Amino acid sequence: MRVIGLMSGTSYDGIDAAAAELTFEDAHSATGTDADIGPGGDPGATLLLNPLGWFGGEHPEEVRTALAAQLPPSATTMEAVCRLDTALGQAFAGAADRARRELCAGRADLVVSHGQTVYHWTEAGRVRGTLQLGQPAWIAERTGLPVVSDLRARDVAAGGQGAPLVSAFDVLWLRGRPGRPVALNLGGIANLTAAAAGEEPVAFDTGPANALLDAAVRYLTEGRLHYDADGRLGARGTVHPPLLAHLLREPYYARTPPKTTGKELFHLPYLRERLRLVDPLPPEDVVATVTALTARTVAEAVRAVGGTEVIASGGGTRNPTLLAMLRRELGALPLRTSDELGLPSAAKEAYAFAVLGFLSLHGLPATVPACTGAAHPSVLGSLTPGADGFPPLPPRGRAPTRLRIAAAAR
Known part of the structure; x- marks a missing residue:
């Protein structure tokens, strides 16, 4: 068919x-x-x-x-x-x-x-x-x-x-791979599915991927840019630890799966509230810090489920700054894209x-x-x-x- x-x-x-x-x-x-x-x-x-x-x-x-x-x-x-x-x-x-x-x-x-x-x-x-x-x-x-x-x-x-629905696809797709592979989608919201032989799979939204990042770029460029193309803004910035700490205090990250979230929570007013807690920052530093938030929360979620490899897809895979930060956060854990397994990362969903x-x-x-x-x-x-x-x-x-x-x- x-x-x-x-x-x-x-x-x-x-x-x-x-x-x-x-x-x-x-x-x-x-x-x-x-x-x-x-x-x-x-x-x-x-x-x-x-x-x-x-x-x-x-x-x-x-x-x-x-x-x-x-x-x-x-x-x-x-x-x-x-x-x-x-x-x-x-x-x-x-x-x-x-x-x-x-x-x-x-x-x-x-x-x-x-x-x-x-x-x-x-x-x-x-x-x-x-x-x-x-x-x-x-x-x-x-x-x-x-x-x-x-x-x-x-x-x-x-x-x-009601999410992540792609978990049914991921469980079938990951089955037979060694260890506990993790399928990661970096869309507006990041979600993962972890599956291992003989164990119940688990899937949930880890938090924002591009949702806050896109909102920050549109806001800081006054609408001239809709997203951080090729991660260029984030690459020029420096991660601001106090802002990152404020962002990481979001209670959603500590909730146990199954769980789901969206732009009902992670939107521009949410980000602006946190920005008011720190001194004014250059736009590049804000973008770098929000990118680091995605990398940190995804990596912590992968470790929490005992992931042995990460297979990423979604629009976030086109952001080399995000992928570089995620690789650093994951350490020795392999990170590859779904393209390597025959599915274009942009079209996997x-x-x-x-x-x-x-x-x-x-x-x-x-x-x-x-x-x-x-x-x-x-x-x-x-x-x-x-x-x-x-x-x-x-x-x-x-x-x-x-x-x-x-x-x-x-």
């Missing part, structure tokens, strides 16, 4: 689209054993992912501006939410149609759209609700393809954090959501309760019919025990 995955993360800089051919390999030829249990709790086959390619595109300036104006802690209106839901749906539709034409030679079977997270409602460590915008009807209308969307809500309804939607269409759970804190595994998402109505649903099979990447993506 050819599946297109669409992802726009908490950095809300644009949409990543990835296309993959997904098939189940014969269970008897898979390398799994009875001890290797997939997300559904049943021994099963290997899921084969053949990457067909990917691309990333920026949101139109008016969409990015509207998002920035309406995300927490800003106030908004129902009219603004409706307009944004439509604009994002049309943007996702354009990306899906381009992926169908350019990556799938005009033939695809399914689109999986994560949508744009605009609010993750958390109280006292429990997620009460989550909201992703980007109306899937626009995607179905533009492409003629069925769409799986709104994947987080079901896990939240089952008592989970788009591929992951393609897999989650594929599992949902097959009636298979795509969550790991040990990772999200849910009461049970869940089949995720809502299905929007394509031009020919609802697709014929495949027979429900066994949950896969492993994910194998067939070849490096173009």
